Amino acid sequence: MAILLGSIADDYTGASDLANTLTKNGLRTVQTVGIPDPSLALPDVDAVVISLKIRSVPASDAVAAAASAERWLRQRGAGHVLYKICSTFDSTDAGNIGPVTDALSDAADGGIVLVTPAFPETGRTVYLGHLFVGGQPLNESPLKDHPLNPMYDANLVRVLTRQSRNAVGLIDLTTIAAGPGAVKARLDAMRMAGVTTVIADAIFERDLETLGEVALETPVSTGASGLGLGLARALVRSGRIYSGGATTTDAIRPVGGLSAIVAGSCSKATLHQLDIAERSMPVLRLDPERLLAGPDEITAAISWAGDRIAAGPVVIAASAAPETVSRLQSLHGREASGHAIETATSIIAAELVERGVRRLVVAGGETSGAAVDRLAIPAFLIGPEIAPGVPVLRTVGNAQGDMLLALKSGNFGGEDFFTAALAMMH
Ligand code: ADP
Numbered sequence: 546m547a548i549l550l551g552s553i554a555d556d557y558t559g560a561s562d563l564a565n566t567l568t569k570n571g572l573r574t575v576q577t578v579g580i581p582d583p584s585l586a587l588p589d590v591d592a593v594v595i596s597l598k599i600r601s602v603p604a605s606d607a608v609a610a611a612a613s614a615e616r617w618l619r620q621r622g623a624g625h626v627l628y629k630i631c632s633t634f635d636s637t638d639a640g641n642i643g644p645v646t647d648a649l650s651d652a653a654d655g656g657i658v659l660v661t662p663a664f665p666e667t668g669r670t671v672y673l674g675h676l677f678v679g680g681q682p683l684n685e686s687p688l689k690d691h692p693l694n695p696m697y698d699a700n701l702v703r704v705l706t707r708q709s710r711n712a713v714g715l716i717d718l719t720t721i722a723a724g725p726g727a728v729k730a731r732l733d734a735m736r737m738a739g740v741t742t743v744i745a746d747a748i749f750e751r752d753l754e755t756l757g758e759v760a761l762e763t764p765v766s767t768g769a770s771g772l773g774l775g776l777a778r779a780l781v782r783s784g785r786i787y788s789g790g791a792t793t794t795d796a797i798r799p800v801g802g803l804s805a806i807v808a809g810s811c812s813k814a815t816l817h818q819l820d821i822a823e824r825s826m827p828v829l830r831l832d833p834e835r836l837l838a839g840p841d842e843i844t845a846a847i848s849w850a851g852d853r854i855a856a857g858p859v860v861i862a863a864s865a866a867p868e869t870v871s872r873l874q875s876l877h878g879r880e881a882s883g884h885a886i887e888t889a890t891s892i893i894a895a896e897l898v899e900r901g902v903r904r905l906v907v908a909g910g911e912t913s914g915a916a917v918d919r920l921a922i923p924a925f926l927i928g929p930e931i932a933p934g935v936p937v938l939r940t941v942g943n944a945q946g947d948m949l950l951a952l953k954s955g956n957f958g959g960e961d962f963f964t965a966a967l968a969m970m971h
Contacts, residue, residue, distance in 0.1 A: 547622025549780055549787070550592040552773070553614040553649075554629035555607070555641065557914045558954055559769075560596035563629045565936045566770040567592045568793060568927040570777035572786060575941060577924040578917055580610075580617050585923050585942045591786045592777070593618060598914075600631065601693045604640035608648045615652055625761055626653070627776060632662045632669040632769035633683065634676055634701060635694040636708060643708025646742060646767045650711070653764030657732045657740075659716075659756055660705065663747035664771035670748045674702045674715045701744045714740035721746055725758045732759070747771065754778050796928030796939040799971040800947045802903025803854050806963050808862035809890040809912030811870050812955030814962075818908070819862050822963045827853050828860040833873050836863060836889045837882065843889055847896045854900070858967055861897075863890055864908070887911055891919035898945055904970040906951045906963060913952035925950070931966045932958040 550572065554560030557578070564576040572591040580595060587593070595614045599607035611628065618626055628645055636642040642660075650658045663671045668679040678686035682699035689697055698704050706713045714735045720727050735743060747753050750771075757775025760766040761783070766776070780786055806822070808815055822828055829849050835842040850859050863886045865873075873882045894905060894916040907913040921944065928937035928949075935957050938950045949970040953962065 548590065548593050548618060549623070549785060550625055550627065550776055551615075551618030551621075551623030552592065552594040552627040552629050553611050553618070554594055554596050555600040555631070555645075556598055557596045557917070558910045559629055559631055560594045561936070561952065562934060563770045563773045564592075564594045564925075564927045565930065565934060566773045567594070567777045568936065569930065570774050571781040572777045574927045575924050576927060576938075578922060580614050581923055587924065587941060588926060589787060590926075591780065593621070593623070594629065599641060599645070600635055602641070604644040607641040608644050611645045612648055612652060615649055625763070625776065626765050627773060628765065628767040629773065630662060630767060630769060632664040632667060632771065633678060633686075633688045633696065634662045634704065635688075635691065635696070636704070637694055638707045640708055642767060643705055646765070647709055647711055649765045650741060656763035656765065657736055658742045658763065658765050658767060659745050659760045659772075660701070660742060660767040661745040661747050661753075661756060661772055662701070662769045663753060664769045665748065665750055665753075666771070669769065669771065671701065671744070671746045672748060673717060673746065674744045675699045676701055705742065705744060709742055711741045712739050714743045716743050716745045718746040718748060718752065721752050721755050725755050728755060728759045750774060758782075793927065793929040793936075796926045797937050797949065797969060797971075798939075800903045800949050802948075803897075803901045804858040804904035804967055804970065805850065805854065805897045805902045806858060806860040806906040806908070807890050807894045807897070807912070807916065808860065808864045808908035809886055810909030810953070810955035811864050811867070814956045814958060815864055815908045815953075816866065817960055818958060818962050819860065819864060821960045822860050825964060826858050826860055828862065831861065831863045831889075833863060833865060833869065833882070833886060837873070837877060837885050843892055843896070846893055847900075850897060851900065854897075854902070860963065861890075861893055883911065887915040891915040895919045898948070903946065903948045904967065905948060906953065906966045908953045908955065910954045917952070920945075922948075929969065931969055932962055937966070937969050
């Protein structure tokens, strides 16, 4: 069955965020981890989100990966491809939003490319081409000090012009508020004047609905989950979706097996969730020093779990309070300690799956990415939401059989997130 909407996401958590938004707005959606192997059999879906890790790699690598993903999506019928970027427009003058957008636009042979990172639900709005994060212009927000992509200019027309070889224009809120007809007329005029890439204002969801309707008639757009919302609602309104009325409940058909929680996030929310979990489940706090010293701590953790897991879910956490984290980082370096602990937690997750875990909750963005890569899960069908931004995921084409997962970014979820997640996974 052909895909109606394709998306290429520049990182894994952004991909999940978009897949969740598309699902909530009526599209049956699969998120793949990388470009799927030809042998992967996908269920019938309206949308596919291909997760890549190309936000901060050299621009030529990002372009090559996005071009392959685009070919995969087009071959399966995608009429429109959304390049999913971060809602804070994370990029540098070298890329990668401009070069990838240019390349996708070339491959799709024309049409205006609408670009907007607006996502009102999370406070990202664009007015007269300027991106606001909550109440602040981008260049006054904490993003100005981002370690990889410092954002020192809130004017996205200027930002994109520095990255793109195409002429960049602006479609302003007044035109967008006048509806799709007015937007199309303005875009036609811009195109005649040689503009091919257009930053679009958007403050309210209705602006994104208008932009989604217009973008659907073009081959490519670039944006955050807000534009995904607009595209999904436009597709639903057009009556073209296949899944008409499909619910997310088939994504949470029981899988059986054992259940476990692995945590590597050291965020305040996760630390509190672990304290709460301790009241109802066995929790093992790993020793980070011993984790870095060798495999013994991993072996001990697996054996600890083995004695308990048949009786109910267990929690294994590397997570620690800021003082402990800084001590480890000052001894071993921030990157090295983070990476070593991600590797350890991913090995623990894989060993647990080996021993029969089929329902797995992972806390931490990087921690989740490392676990999914090690488990070699090819794709996920998006299920219902456990907490804002965190859906239940059902594996697609998984070698170990069907599993249910919840991958939680550190600060997400209420204090009972772990029990709430497991209560939805049977
Ligand atoms: P979040 O979503 O909260 O940012 P991540 O998983 O993305 O969580 O990042 C947490 C990082 O902290 C990971 O690299 C993880 O390996 C690392 N980490 C986990 N436990 C510890 C610890 N005790 N000391 C130092 N770093 C740790």
